[in-house]
Amino acid sequence: MPHTEAQTAAATNFxxxxxxxxxxxxxxxxxxxxxxxxTQLAATGRVDMLRAGIxxxxxxxxxxxxxxxxxxxxxxxxxxxTGLPTTVEVATPKHVEDALAFEVDVLWIxxxxxxNPFSVQALADALRGVQVPVFIKNxxxxxxxxxxxxxxxxxxxxxxxxxxxxxxxxxxGNTEYRNAPMWHLPIEMRRRLPDLPLICDPSHICGNxxxxxxxxxxxxxxxxxxxxxxSHIDPDNAWSDAKxxxxxxxxxxxxxxxxxxxxxxxxxxxxxVLAQLREQINQLDDEILHxxxxxxxxxxxxxRYKKENDITILQTSRWNEILERxxxxxxxxxxxxxxxxxxxxxxxxxSINRQNSVMNK
Numbered sequence: 393m394p395h396t397e398a399q400t401a402a403a404t405n406f407x408x409x410x411x412x413x414x415x416x417x418x419x420x421x422x423x424x425x426x427x428x429x430x431t432q433l434a435a436t437g438r439v440d441m442l443r444a445g446i447x448x449x450x451x452x453x454x455x456x457x458x459x460x461x462x463x464x465x466x467x468x469x470x471x472x473x474t475g476l477p478t479t480v481e482v483a484t485p486k487h488v489e490d491a492l493a494f495e496v497d498v499l500w501i502x503x504x505x506x507x508n509p510f511s512v513q514a515l516a517d518a519l520r521g522v523q524v525p526v527f528i529k530n531x532x533x534x535x536x537x538x539x540x541x542x543x544x545x546x547x548x549x550x551x552x553x554x555x556x557x558x559x560x561x562x563x564x565g566n567t568e569y570r571n572a573p574m575w576h577l578p579i580e581m582r583r584r585l586p587d588l589p590l591i592c593d594p595s596h597i598c599g600n601x602x603x604x605x606x607x608x609x610x611x612x613x614x615x616x617x618x619x620x621x622x623s624h625i626d627p628d629n630a631w632s633d634a635k636x637x638x639x640x641x642x643x644x645x646x647x648x649x650x651x652x653x654x655x656x657x658x659x660x661x662x663x664x665v666l667a668q669l670r671e672q673i674n675q676l677d678d679e680i681l682h683x684x685x686x687x688x689x690x691x692x693x694x695x696r697y698k699k700e701n702d703i704t705i706l707q708t709s710r711w712n713e714i715l716e717r718x719x720x721x722x723x724x725x726x727x728x729x730x731x732x733x734x735x736x737x738x739x740x741x742x743s744i745n746r747q748n749s750v751m752n753k
Contacts, residue, residue, distance in 0.1 A: 411652060412591060412618030414479060415643055416443035418633040420463035427470055429625045432640035434474035438647045442470055442478045447487055448632060449504045456631045464494035485518035500527035503559055507531040512542045516549035525553035534561040534574055539581060555589040556581060557620060560597035570599025591618035595636045605646050615655055688746050695747030705747045711740060
């Protein structure tokens, strides 16, 4: 498969800039719509890479599933007009072949594809020997192993420039987000893969325009390397995901309102104070772990006492009492009820495991 000089340059410099800003319409609808959106985005001077949905995996049949391959020449023309590199989502080997034939600079694998190892492997095989950068979105559901597995499959196929996109996770029931951000999961991915660029997709996390700035700012505060935001010249009449797209002008305003933070500084006063505060954290963590160890020793003693008296491990009324007491106390200390529940759930599970070991000796 041929490989253009532009694609080689994109691979060499990937991601090329921090913060990296990627924008464009959710879907390429017409040549006029795509070119107008892309030229207006380029004119803002805030965008580094253009995106457009060419093939759209949809939940139900009958929904707009993308214009297909005929939209790729439009994207190629947008690249020629603006000088900006382009990126599209691919879900099949044929998508890869067509995208590269029309000189798409960077590819990304969508959430619905990441969740399927067979599909990811098929894409990895199609990319073998082709040094085009590839972003991987998190799987639809909160499963880090699937996300990591996708990275490993591409790496084993020889893809050298891999990035991550956090677009949130599907969760049952109504929430304030279309896809819950679950920030601890991309943070864990960053911990495991610190050298991979990680960008945030606030459009798919929010599912609306109103929350974009807040989610974008939170990702910046967490040290993400960039943003992917959807933009359309006429968002209200977009053929897909109309509610989460903004005009190029509004996008520029949103980006200008963000506070871009740096990962560190060489100012000695800051570094000294930070080191002192972190040492306090270390000491407090040691104390917490010591107390947790003592708590588990007491739990084991309770387990032995229950065993001697043929009493069940789980005492629902006692567990409710502990949880309610913890939430009340936590509220007085400025701790949220959600945090207290998660903390006590973990502690309770470990206590049950300890007592279960005692019961079955």
